[in-house]
Amino acid sequence: MKTDSLVEIKNLVKHFDISGGLLDQLKMENGKLARKRTVVKALNDVTFEVRKGETLSVVGESGCGKSTLARTVMGLYPPNSGEVHYRGNRIDNLSATAMLPYRTKMQMVFQDPYASLNPRMTVRQIVEEPIYFHNKGISRGEAKGRMEEVMQSVGLDPSCASNYPHEFSGGQRQRISIARALAVKPEFIVADEPIAALDVSIQAQILNLLMDAQESHDLTYLFISHDLSVVEHISTRVAVMYLGCLCELAPAKELFSSPKHPYTQALLSAIPSLGGKKKEHIHLSGDVPTPIRLPSGCVFHGRCQYADDRCRNEVPVAMSTGEDSLVACHAHEEGRI
Template sequence: MQTDSLLEIKNLVKHFDISGGLLDQLQMENGRITRKHTVVKAVNNVSFEIRKGETLSVVGESGCGKSTLARTVMGLYPPNSGEIYYAGQRIDTLSATKMLPFRRRMQMVFQDPYASLNPRMTVRQIIEEPIYFHNRGISRGDAKEKMHAVMRSVGLDPEWSGNYPHEFSGGQRQRISIARALAVEPEFIVADEPIAALDVSIQAQILNLLMDAQEELGLTYLFISHDLSVVEHISTRVAVMYLGCLCELAPAKELFANPMHPYTTALLSAIPALGGEKKKHIHLSGDVPTPINLPSGCVFNGRCTFANDRCREEIPIARHTGTDRICACHAVEEGRL
């Protein structure tokens, strides 16, 4: 692990068994009753690091495993295999008690501000709960002062602290969620599509809030999004996922200027452009395979115009293709692009 790395994941795998009960698993094959397990392969052998102070964005189509990756990193889902390191210490094997110090340092902002806040709690209770939990013995006066300060920092009037979530707009609710995350003074925040459920007019405000907080507090972000224009604006580096696999990882400017992986190229070609030279939109053929039954070899081979027999048989390894670039593609490795 590099000295400037805050978080590192190695060969992370997260699968979900959706077989159901015993009766759901029984199937008839060739005149015999067999028991079949159905597994969703959400994240498959993903490795990367996040450096202190940067924003690493993860992009890809819906269902590619972005949110599952984020929740596994945060410990909300236990990984099937792989390793997660925070500040050099492995955390995926820690007990709930030993994980507590890291809970304060790692916080999460969820996508849906309507579902992530307890409707039975006031804003004061929502923000003060983590303050009390992570600061044993703190006085009520100090907790209230801290709560007011964090509300002001996200653009909320402290006088609203007695109100309930349903009394706020979507943008205000997301500000409350961000305030709850900042209340314990974290180093690292996972933002799981924090603006996807908001009106376009409010999205820029929330993005600016996140960027200002990062600059003022020295925060590190893992930013999950499917909005490529936002990702280009906010990111230091970008990781591209397809069907639970990491396709490419590169500095944001380099990735948007010169994508390497065929899927990244197709993904970026879909960004709308106003004025100037129009980009040619790449239409991918075929359907997206199901994560229950992944294709052999490269998961993108069925939709890639550069695929050959090796692509259909051998899983590509994410290799360094430059100073700070990673790409998992046989065609790039062989110089066929």
């Protein structure tokens, strides 16, 4: 692991068994009753690192595994295989007790600010709960002072601390979620589409808040989003996922100016542009395959204009195309693009 790596993900695999009970699994096959399991292959051999102080954004279509990746990195989902390392220490196999010291270092901001806040708790209780939990013996005055400090830092009046989440707007509720994450002084935050549920007029305020917090608290972000214009604006590097697989990873400026993977090219061509030269929109053929039955070889080959027999039969391996860039594409490797 490089010296500036904060989080490292190695060959991460996460599958979900949605077979149901025994009766749900029984199917007729060739006139005989057989037991069939249904497995959603959400993450498939994902490997990358998040470096100290950067914002690494993960993009892709809905259902590509972005949120599953976020929750698996945070330990909310146990991986089927692979490893998650934090500052060189493996954490995916730790017990809940052994994981506690890392909980203060790693926090998460969820997409829906209302669903992620307990409606029966006041803002004071929501923000102070992690402070008390991770700081045994802290006085009530110290906890209150910390709560007021983080509320002010996210633009909320501490005098509203006795209110409940339903008394706030969506943007204010997301500020509460960010305050809760900052309350334990983390150094790594996973933001899972933190502005997707907000009005456009509020999104810029929350983005600016996250960027200001990153600078003032020396934070590192894993930022999950489907909004490519936002990703281009805030990211240090960008990872592109398709059907649970990592297609491309590159510095934001490089990826948006010169995408290498055919899926990345198609994804970026769909960004609306005002003025200047209009991009040619790349229309992908076919439908997105189901993660229950992944295609053989490259998962993108059924929609790729460059696909050949190798693409249909051999899974591509992410190969370096520069100091900070990776591409998993046979066509790019062979110079067919």
